[in-house]
Amino acid sequence: MQLSHYLAVFTNRRIAAAMFLGFASGLPLALTGSTLQAWLSDAGLDLKTIGWFTLVGQPYTWKFLWAPLIDRFPLPLLGRRRGWMLLTQLALAGAIATMGGLDPQTHLATFAVLAVLVAFFSATQDVVIDAYRTETLQQTERGAGAAVGVFGYRMAMLTSGALALILADGILSWQHTYWAMAAMMAGMALVTLLAPEPTGLPRPPQSLREAVLEPLHEFFTRRGALWLLLLVVGYKLGDAFAGSLSTKFLLDMGYVKSQIGSANKVFGMIATIVGGFAGAVLMLRWGLYRALLVFGVLQALTNLGYWIIALHGAPDLLLLYAAIGGENLAGGMGTTAAVALLMSLCNPRFTATQFALLSALAAFGRVYVGPASGYLVLALGWAHFFVFSALVAIPGLLLVVYLRQTIRALETPTDLPADD
DSSP, rough: HHHHHHHHHGHHHHHHHHHHHHHHHHHHHTTEEEEEEEEHHHTTOHHHHHHHHHHGGGHHGGGTHHHHHHHHHOOOSSSHHHEEEEEHHHHHHHHHHHHSSOOOOTHHHHHHHHHHHHHHHHHHHHHHHHHHHHHSGGGGGGGHHHHHHHHHHHHHIIIIIIIIHIIIIIOOOHHHHHHHHHHHHHHHHHHHHHHHOSOOOOOOSSHHHHOOOOOOHHHTTTTTTTHHHHHHHHHHEEEHHHHTHHHHHHHTTTHHHHHHHIIIIHHHHHHHHHHHHHHHHHHHHHHHHHHHHHHHHHHHHHHHHHHHHHHHOOOOOOHHHHHHHHHHHHHHHHHHHHHHHHHHHHOOGGGGHHHHHHHHHHHHHHHHHHHHHHHHHHHHHHHHHHHHHHHHHHHHHHHHHTTTTHHHHHHOOOOOOOOO
């Protein structure tokens, strides 16, 4: 079958909407994270105060608590999902613009509240966008939708991260930089207005109790539900261990910060995006089960690139780029398959709630392996630690094989749908 047949899935309105909504999802993140820290530092705030501001991102962790409200209460315009998307995008634009109009030195408490509101509106937008993407994309489009969504998300993080810092470094004031970001966020409302509406959806929950309890009941009454949850947690666990202390490792190996930055942030990001798109095309050809298995094996094997660096013992730029390129390429493929799996596991009646819960579980490794990694490095040394990170991936691969019939039941034939 010709490659053009597989690439055709990228050329419809649903995929375009997934990409631009990925941008909308990623844009606010740095504005309450690294970019905000730079502004607070320029404003002369002390390190302890800046440290407290790292807590403003908590809504991203707890968004599943209010996801049932999104499932239960559609707004009276633009359908079940797009109304919520429009509301959160306009709220984000307003909150970011208001932050830009304040001096953090003189209005610290108000500034902190606004930062939390930006994170809250952003986390809520993520819930709605994840649900919308899951409901809109056809089964054969989910890999492509995941890939373009990650691409849009990464571009947005560069915009509100690197570009915002460049703008604030003498080109614009911090106030005008945040206003520019708010204007971009408001522009995302146009994407929502033009995005296609999902069709053929089942009846949504009719009560709040149903919206809260039924998503759990429906999932846990499925055959192999607990094994599926373990797969969601474990599939990217080896990747999480390998990446948790990678910067510290490379510094210990003698690489300088500029080398690590160019390899990790530029080359690594390009490799992740290429991996995401390659994974989407291969998923169309192979299906979800084979993609999860092959990409999972590649994720485990490419962790050993860092093991080779540790054995080499001296900085070598070729080794650095090969290890980071391989790890990010395989990681991009694995992420595409993992996101497609999450979408496939959601019941259309409870998409917002189930996706929020499943994505929280999927992020478990990335969030919580850091402290354990530090102790493991001290006990094992860097070389054995990266071998351990590869071995940690094996249980997830075994679960993929064990659940192969369940995963294959989530798939549909790989004929491409007609464009809308």
